[in-house]
Amino acid sequence: MFYHETLRPGKIEIIASKPMATQRDLSLAYSPGVAAPVQAIADDPAMAARYTARSNLVAVISNGTAILGMGNLGALASKPVMEGKAVLFKRFADVDSIDIELDTEDPDKFIEAVALMEPTFGGINLEDIAAPECFIIEQALRERMNIPVMHDDQHGTAIIAAAGLINACHLTGRDLKDVKMVVNGAGASALACTALVKAMGVRHDNVIVCDRTGPIYPGRKDVDQWKSAHAVATEARTLEEALDGADIFLGLSAAGALKPEWVEKMANQPIIFAMANPVPEIMPDEAKRVRPDAIIATGRSDYPNQVNNVLGFPFIFRGALDVRATAINEEMKIAAARAIAELARERVPEEVAAAYGVQHQFGRDYIIPAPFDPRLMERVSSAVAKAAMDSGVAQDSIADFEDYRLSLKARLNPTTSVLTRVYEEAQKHPKRVVFAEAEEDVVLRAAIQFRDFGYGTPVLVGRTHAVLAKLEELAIEDPASFEIQNSNDSEHVPEMVEYLYQRLQRRGYTERDVRRMVNQDRNVFASLLLALGHGEAMISGLTRPFAQTMKEVSLVLDPKPGQVPFGIHLMIGKNYTTFLADTTINERPTKEELAHIARETAAVARRLGHEPRVAFLSYSTFGNPSGKWLENIRGAVHLLDEEGADFEYEGEMAPDAALNAKVMELYPFSRLSAPANVLIMPGLQSANLSAKLLRELAGNPTIGPMMIGMEKPVQIAPMTAIAPDVLTLAVLAAAGVVG
The missing domain is CATH 3.40.50.10380 (Malic enzyme, N-terminal domain)
Known part of the structure; x- marks a missing residue:
């Protein structure tokens, strides 16, 4: 809510x-x-x-x-x-x-x-x-x-299901014209699925549609005109009887409608699409127990082969709109289904697999593409637009489909798709994340969502009575079910004091100083939970400035060996993301530090679906005007030249020379093939000012600062963050995208 x-x-x-x-x-x-x-x-x-x-x-x-x-x-x-x-x-x-x-x-x-x-x-x-x-x-x-007019509950489901059936039949050596299918459910989605697969070649007489009463056959009294259109002569009077020897079960009915013993009677390598939501007609593990040779799809994201409408309707309308189609006809639906099926059969490119987490290749557990596969936009929309043109319902035409596909790719920002995948990965691999300021309303809301959405276990740091009272204020029914760590009564305090005293005793701290910090400073206490393995990531920053929080965290945690910690701000537009670094820590970075920041930021950009184009920013563009603060920037570029960095980079250059295509034309020797998407700032003042100005004035969503380079995943949110900002940083840290 x-x-x-x-x-x-x-x-x-x-x-x-x-x-x-x-x-x-x-x-x-x-x-x-x-x-x-x-x-x-x-x-x-x-x-x-x-x-x-x-x-x-x-x-x-x-x-x-x-x-x-x-x-x-x-x-x-x-x-x-x-x-x-x-x-x-x-x-x-x-x-x-x-x-x-x-x-x-x-x-x-x-x-x-x-x-x-x-x-x-x-x-x-x-x-x-x-x-x-x-x-x-x-x-x-x-x-x-x-x-174009489309009832998505009918045709969206039908198109995705049809794509999956094409591939399931391909894997099992079946031809659509020969398969025997049983459809359980006679509502809008089920009848639309039935009509579409028949249009694609499945024979009318080979499809038995069942409703609550049983199979629909000619002469049955209690059927309307839409159901009767799919009536076939059959001696079967129950779903169980209809399934005897069937190749395909397609369900859009109710939880538990398909019994395991009925699945046993189906043909070899049965194809089971159990699409009732949220609980399917049969759970995949139940079906696999009796028929290990089955191919199974559901409507759920926590099982392979999800039949998800979002694979279809956005791209179908995209293609239809782009040729000003007067309708969405059967030819366009079939083209969409075939394009989705063909995409699943293609090998997933390594860069797509790495960025979007599409780990599977075509097979029994991957007959439908992942919803966040960025290729869906260009493939499905192009197929639909061409089918509209070929079938005579397009009022405009596309002369060059290669150009059209490129324009489709440019319409969307890959970061949004990757973040979807990051959240899903967090659900698959939940982590313990320490929320250091759990008495703050914003932090507590983020922690509650972190748990409720299955991203992991929030470890709440604060006074027990205060945190419990806040949880009750937020209408949490079971406040005691949350793990609260309070330095006044935590069993971990003795080992914390020993660990931190060993670390700081030669830096001027007495054991008394250390004990006071553990008991009184939540950032120190939270960092020690992380250092000692009682959490796997940490989020803080709402109650103190970044520099102070970073100082307290650094009392406990070190940078990764050989690395320089730094911060990245992501500026997210409709169809672009720009990465700014270092916006948080290094006041006047050396050439070695600038080169390191560039390498690591480019790696983050790739993990978020972007091919990095790095610009080292300056007031000077290739020496004009000259100045005394340019050598470290030129030195960083030289270091990347020597090591043969595997991404585009250029500098020193002013922002317009890095971002404005017309200005870039003045420098034909520039190594950037397009405007930069990774901006390496020359110093902390310009970086931090730029990030905050853009956040306040541009109005686009901003993520960050994201901290890179600490030995444990720690994120420090801005003091002005709201709950969704804190949640995003917590999930990014837990999923290992940054840190």
Whole structure:
């Protein structure tokens, strides 16, 4: 609830895409300047794609009659889900999206309301509408509207499931036209899956669809027109009987609907898609116990082969919008399914595997690509756009698909995908993270989320009674279940004092001094928990300036051997990330330190999905103007030359020569192939000032400072951090991305 409420309520906002600073800007945006595009569109409606946002705008529309697995809770209650879907459109495919909730269960009223909005949108994504009304609504809107309309609950699931079935059949040597399939469930998603696989070659007579009553066969009295379209002659009257000898089970029904003993009766190498959420028709380990030869997919992220709609709908609409398609037809859905299937069969490039954590190669546990595979955007969108052109529903054409694929790759920031993977990796390998200032509301909220989302165990440092009281204030039902470490009663204090006294006794500290620090300084106490193995990472910084926190941590922890600790700020834009270093520690770095900072920051950039292009910044660009503070920068470049660094780097150069493509043209000898994404600052003053100015003035999300180079993963958050900032740093430290 805090996530949906904090900063500003909800998950979306509208921002202007053009300058709005001067009276001239406003006169162009509105009156009188707006009259020119108005007349152009009146003369030629196709010009709306050129002069307005319509060609990249999708409406996510629901009446709340089938919200997730929660049922009919009404239009208003569906708004958080629809906002979330709008965010996914933007996050995965750079499609602008607005959520619309219609307060009616009357299909005719719903249809009329949506149809009247055609001038506003380039596409319509219907969501969470109950069957059979969803069939009526989608069909009517497809007939009335001249833009793409898709009910994602039906077709999104169908496309991803079809991709997985293509690959499962490929692995088991089956041909789609010969397989025998049983579909359990006759709702919107199940019937859409059935229709799509038939369009792809599975024979009608080879598919038995079952609802709660059993198989649907000709003459059954209690079926509607949509179910009866899939009726086939069969003697089977139960799901168990229908499964005898079946090649494929496709379930979109209820938890536990498929019994292990029924799986035993299926054909050799059975294909089981148990997609009920959150609990599938049969758990994969249950199915594997009776049929080790089975290929299994579910809707869950904690098992292989997740059927996840986010693999499809953003990229399907992306391709459809880019050619101004008038519909999303069967050819486009099939093209999407085949593109997804083909991507899973390709070897994952090493750089993608390293950056995005895609460890599997094509096989029984990898028949569907990972949702964060960055290649999905270019492959699926291109396939959909081409299918729209080939099938005659495209109003624009793409002349060069290679250029189009490159433009798609450039639309998104890889950091966002990698961070998704980092959070998932943290869930798979949970760690103990020490939260040094657990009496602070912001820190405690982050620690609660760290535990609730399964990233690991938070170790809370603070006065026991104060932390427990805060947990109760935050409505935690079981405050005592959290591990709290208090220096007043911790069993670890004796070993801490001994360890730290051995470390500091020749630096002017008495045992009494050490005992006082352990008992009174939370950063020292928390660092000792880490040093002595009672935690695996640490987060602090909310109550004291960075330099003071770093001084206290350094009493206990050393840099990694041969390394220089430093800090990185990440400035994250819509389709770029810029890495600034060192923004925290080294006031006037030597040439050796600058070269080291460049190498390590380039490595972090690669771990976050970017090919580093490093610029050593200065007030001088290649000696103009001259100055006395340039030798260390030139020396760092020379050191990288000598060692043959495996990334692009250049310097000394002013920021415009590093970041502005037109200015870069003035220096054709520069070794940077494109604007820099790693900026190595000449000193702490310029670095820290730049990072804070950009954070305050630019308005883009910022991560950091992220501390690199300590012997144990320690992160020091800024004093102004909010709970999501602290959580991100804690997860990055726990996952080993930085530290």
